[in-house]
Amino acid sequence: MPTIEVSIRDIEALLQKTPNDETLDQERLETLLEKVKGEVKDFFPETDSVKIELNDTNRPDLWSPEGIARQILPASSSWSTRYPFFAPSTPATQKIVVSKEVASLRPYVAACISRGLHVTEAILDQLIQSQEKLADSFGRRRQTVSIGLYRLQKIQFPVSYDLVDPEACFFVPLGFDEEMSLKQIITEHPKGIEYAATLAGAKRFPILRDAAGEVLSFPPIINSRALGEVAVGDSELFVEVTGTDLRMVTLAINIFAANLSDRGATIEPVKLEYPEETAFGSNFQTPYDLSQAVVLKLSELNRVLGETVQLEEAVSVFESYGLSVDASGEEMKITSAPYRDDLMHSIDLVEDFAISRGYDSFSPTIPSTYTVGSLSRIEEFSDAMRVAMVGFGFEEVVSNILGSAEDFTQKMGLASDPTARPETDIVEIENPMTERFSLLRSWLLPALLRVEGNSSKAFYPHRLFEVGEVARMAPNTAAQTETLIHLGALIAHPGANFSELHAVLEALFHRLSLPVRLEPASHPSFIEGRSGAILINTLKVGQIGEIVPGVLEAWQIGMPTVAFELDLERIYSV
């Protein structure tokens, strides 16, 4: 979700408020932003700055103050009147020629020209922010979409979009004084290093050059210093977008054009000459109207909303939200402006209606259907076991499911090499953020020992238990892993021993009316000869024993400790 930083006065001006109107305080702004799913993060009137988080990842047109104002203001005229440059009849003044070669790497480019907008420092900041947010969030870190801004008067048209040998093409990139090859740029320039991954595997790199052979930019990495350094005072700009998805590239230029136009620029379309057919043809101009009409039936609107809206109201609510409606009978054919491309289904229009009319205009109704509530059986069983353990004087703990190899293996006396230990059933994370949280627990004992190790200050005796989920590899099942509920219990005090905990185990199974028996079983975490498998008939349901001193030492536990662990799911199945 992108967060943008905006000048409060700027957004006030874009909302066409006169200085005499009530000032835009935080509360007022928060209310206005509801219409664009925006949230105020920081509001600093002293420095004239507000941070706004935009939650709708499908509406990149809202990630700028211009876009926010455009949606909040009730539409005074239709978008086709306000933004004439989307009409194919608006003449294109300049041209980009696309080579056949780019198709294999970054096939699409779109562009437009902006005249008559005097670039101030504030406007420049906003342009750069919009450019970055679109390329970063919408364009997935420039992989699918990236944007470049240039000084128009220095460019000789037509511009060409091509691939070149990265070692044979040189220019001075922004931020540097000397010429560098494209290869040098991706290994030495900070932006090159940051975005090199977008060109992974490519032998030839994309380049935009003008008719004089001068480099505009090396997309999606960096602009040239000569043509691509827009400064305060400029008023004629060339804007281009390159990328791997034609709809997304086109949408980005449409949004940028609408933003510039909202600030008073005149937009001139640019013609594109592709070597082969695209979804929009081989010769077309951008900005390009890619909107498609979606049909919504009045009955569907009323069914989803639980309302009885009349057609007339529906049409006016949609129009005030900037949508064009062509109504006939029950059906509304609705078209969004070309800077929006989020209408996938008629359901999206239903939400637009609700937002436009305001969520507070709907009266909540409690669903009246009768249903019977219940706990899951295994949870119910687990809860009964928890209550029993509390009755035996045990205190419950809750621990995290993720842990480290050290916790789950070395500290438990198990081999750390996964191939050398019998417990090959631990689920490991491919991409851990830190080694401390890189494995899922396959039993609860390590977590109980962690608590014991951190609790030497708490008065003894310690009688602890946890009931919780564990996960294991289960290679012979279709799901490959299984999630189980375990019960782990531990006793630690100067005289803690096997028989004290054995008594608890016996009492627990007595309450379950299940016969339980122990069978000697060695395990590296327990003292040899003082540990056993817990069995119901022949079914193994757990392990009990005195913890081996080396393990106690590893967890910094200074008291004799005895523990058991039960698989509640297996016990429940008996």
Next chain:
Amino acid sequence: MLDESILSNLVETLHPLEKQVLRVFAEKDKQDSAALVSASGLKPSQISTAIEWLLAKEIIVVADEKSNAVVSLTEIGQRYAKAKNPPLRMAEDILSKGEISIRELQQRTDMEAEEKSRAIGSLKASGAVSVLPGGRFLISDESKLAEFRDLQSVIDALAEKDHITSFVDFSEQARGIIDLNHRKRSPSKGIFRVELEVDRIYKKTERFEAVYQKMASEQTVETLSELTAEMLKDGTWRGKQFRKYNIGLPPPRISGGALHPYKAFLDQVKTQFVSMGFSEMRGPLVENEFWDMDALYMPQFHPAREIHDVYFVKNTPADQTIPEEVVARVAATHENGGESGSRGWGYTFDAERTRRLILRSQGTSVSARILGGGLGDQGKGANIPGKYFSIARCFRYDQVDATHAPDFFQVEGIVLGEEIHFRTLLGLLTQFAKEVARAEEIKFLPAYFPFTEPSVEMHVRHPKLGWMELGGAGLFRPEVTGPLGVDVPVIAWGLGLDRMAMIALGISDIRDLFSSDLGLIREKQNIVQGKSLS
């Protein structure tokens, strides 16, 4: 002079242990615990019990005390003993490789994010490193690494000794290092633990002589120290007196069994949902991408599905439980809308990837499974009409800090039926606000979730917290319900209850919900139980 009645009460309530200790004091006015142990033949724990009682009776007092600070390694300190302290570990890596980019330093997985950023900061502040263009680090002055090497030598010295070490035994420089890095002082949890051990010397009070004399003179009167089963059987208790207890003394401490306060809070939440007619659902911790995201119409190129947003499971073959025909319907919906009436996301669906295993990133996957009847052997599908909830442990790729736990509980669910629409959605949320948060004032705001439309965020005025976001909800998109074969509208909802739990428990760090300190857990045990969530 002591009043006679007080004196006889004092003497009558003397425990045999106390009497033994008093006999030792009769020989020498001042004693420390060690001397008492050797002279009396009692165990140290018995001596300390007797001393506590005698102090309370003012027969002895503390004459003098010597305290001794002892140093040991914390859990962090022990980690650093094995793998060196973070700045030094980084510096040695830089030295061995010549130079390392800041990005590479930040990406290492052998330390926590906090440790990494603090280590980078300390290295810069020490003056040992220079930063070259492109964010590359170089050790330009190795002598400045001395502070980290000195720290390491103190850690190593403590790790080698398996006994506890006195603070005063360290050099002045080492004491300074310990002082800067111990638990209370250091910004993190500290490398060293410094604890005071107190050794006391006791002496007799004015009361002693009178008490001792009376005790010695009354040796002949037989009192029983305890009543046994044998005495009851043979009647030997008749005509005897029992030694009187000093019942004002503090008893031994016990804690008793108790549910964990956070689990008790979640138990209450469960009870509330069951009482509102909801059935509980369960799902696996290890999910596949299908139920976690694809079935929820999150496109496979969605930013929340990248390597830095979801945990993938290592070395696992594909999940084979998802029915082929359901995958095909979901794939078609993503690609071109399928039969859902949508235009779809317009990309080629990867049917291999959908079976890849991940750690459950959102509880909504449990709802998706029940909608698709995908609970395997456990269930059929959802009842219509039906109401479901789950409290599911989820994993998110986040730095662990005061507001992010490595794994956490999500409370979520669905409601499905013919009467479901936007206004019943608002009605349901209103009911949640009243039942769960005891809130009367509610605000509904437009929201965005990939799988619902319309979507809504609910803010409530909590009686204690003021306005807060309680949860998000919406109607599942037709692209979600259609391919799963559900033909009635479905509400999907999720509540964020951690903040309420933290306030109810009086904690400010989310990691404390999963605290491994029994002392802290005991402090919180009685706060939530039996009270309402607000």
